[in-house]
Amino acid sequence: MQLVKELLEGNRRALARLISLVENGDPQKYDLLQELYPHTGNSYVIGITGAPGAGKSSLVDRLLKEMRRDGYSVGVIAVDPTSPFTGGAILGDRIRMQDHALDPGVFIRSMGTRGSLGGLSRATQEAIQVLDAFGQDFILVETVGVGQSEVDIVKTADSTVVVLTPAGGDSVQTMKAGIMEIADIFVINKADLPGAERTAAEVGVMLDMKEQYDWRPPVVSTVTLREEGIDKLWRSLQEHRSYLETSxxxxxxxxxxxxxxxxxxxxxxxxxxxxxxxxxxxxxxxxxxxxxxxxxxxxxxxxxxxxxxxxxxxxx
Ligand SMILES: Nc1nc2c(ncn2[C@@H]2O[C@H](COP(=O)(O)OP(=O)(O)O)[C@@H](O)[C@H]2O)c(=O)[nH]1
Ligand SMILES: [Mg+2]
CATH class of the missing domain: 1.10.287 (Helix Hairpins)
Incomplete structure (x- = not known):
């Protein structure tokens, strides 16, 4: 198929078109995915989840910079079924991400309100396949921690980052058990706000309840506005990856x-x-x-x- 050929040649418009085709459930989509499949399996997928406003998009933006600095190509899929905007792009995300719009090593895509939650996680999975075939070294998937959907989406991630903040409703006790269990790395973002240390300590206490770990999730404090802790997060992700690979x-x-x-x-x-x-x-x-x-x-x-x-x- 022509589009697939163009995608494999590095054509970004073909990439965008193919993601739209799978997202919209085009009748041809399984034929397309079949053709792409031999070219997949090389991307490393990182899921980033947490409550709305926790700072996931800001983190993705900063993490992207670290990855680009190290010469990796990066695909980003922002999944936000709670977003009222068509296509799911939160205005702020779009603006923030514009920094990267001209970078050929970066491809950013929002997936929104289309379809059921199940459909959304399927579409996300398929978009990951397309980005993988395109040749992105890393794929960052930002999902809102609201229910079963993000747990499903995270199943497609190799490493999962759960983002918490010091303030407000998502204190560790009230976090859904499911979310806690999927974390490979915890981020306490907005560490510039009061209560950050307490939140980090609470996560530590929770982690201590389990006695043995093959991989104990590190707890990383970040301040995205000041780019603090991002290098540590990037290091933790690389460590988690080597752990997964060597084990x-x-x-x-x-x-x-x-x-x-x-x-x-x-x-x-x-x-x-x-x-x-x-x-x-x-x-x-x-x-x-x-x-x-x-x-x-x-x-x-x-x-x-x-x-x-x-x-x-x-x-x-
Ligand atoms: N104080 C503070 N605010 C932050 C930090 N990171 C993000 N924010 C703010 O939190 C709000 C939500 O951030 P966003 O990245 O859109 O969160 P998302 O909904 O999880 O993607 C924005 O107004 C950000 O400027 C941080 O480290 N400290
Ligand atoms: Mg966001």
Whole structure:
């Protein structure tokens, strides 16, 4: 496919177009992803999550600079389903990120309100694949810590950074257990504000509750406005990466990811094929009416529908 060819040649417009195609659920998207797949597997994916306003975008912006200084190319995906703006870009993000707009080693993309949360995490995963094939060394995924969605998205990250702040509602006690468990690195951002040390200590106490670690998440304090602590965060990320690589955990993580993907693909195909057949053969409206009238029940009706399905061997 022409777009894929252009992407592999380093064409940024092709990159943007391909991400849009997967994001919008284009019918061709699995063919595209199939073509891209042999070129993927080289990016290192970093998830950055935390409450709205914690400073995730600011951190991404600073971290980007560190990575660029070391000569790495970086892709950024900012996922914010809570953003009211179309396309999900928070105005502030756009402005802040403009510094990097002319840098050919950086590609930034916002994913927004489109689709369900499940759909969003799928689209994010697929956008990561596209950036990976494009050849970005690192991919930073910023997600808002609001629910299951970011936990799902984080499953695609090799390293996960959880961003906390000293002030306000996201004190360590009230953080959702799920979020705490996914952290490979904790950042206490806004360390210029009162209470930062206490927050860091609270995280330490929480970490002490577990006795043994293969990797104990470091707690890094940052002040993005003064670029403090960013070098330490970048170092911690590199350390976590070497830990994953030398322990064989990275391979394990990626195997789990492939297992999930394969499962999802099979389920997706089964579902679409089954419904295709059912719809083409059986007048569902009549059946539904019968069930409403209590002349049938949905349980045996579903079994009967499936009893007549034939799985073709060779189409798609
Ligand atoms: N005092 C202080 N404010 C910060 C710091 N980092 C970010 N902020 C501010 O916090 C607000 C939210 O930052 P943003 O990066 O958009 O947070 P996000 O919603 O997590 O992406 C902005 O007004 C930032 O200027 C910091 O280290 N200290
Ligand atoms: Mg943000």
């Amino acid at each position: 064989g955990k990275l391979h394990q993580l990626r195997k789990e990811r492939v297992r999930r993907e394969l499962t999802e693909q099979v389920e997706h195909l089964v579902k679409s094929r089954v419904w295709q057949q059912i719809r083409s053969r059986i007048p569902l409206e009549d059946l539904i009416e019968e069930i409403v009238q209590r002349r049938r029940d949905p349980y045996s009706a579903a079994r009967d529908l499936l009893a007549n399905i034939v799985f073709p061997h060779n189409d798609s």
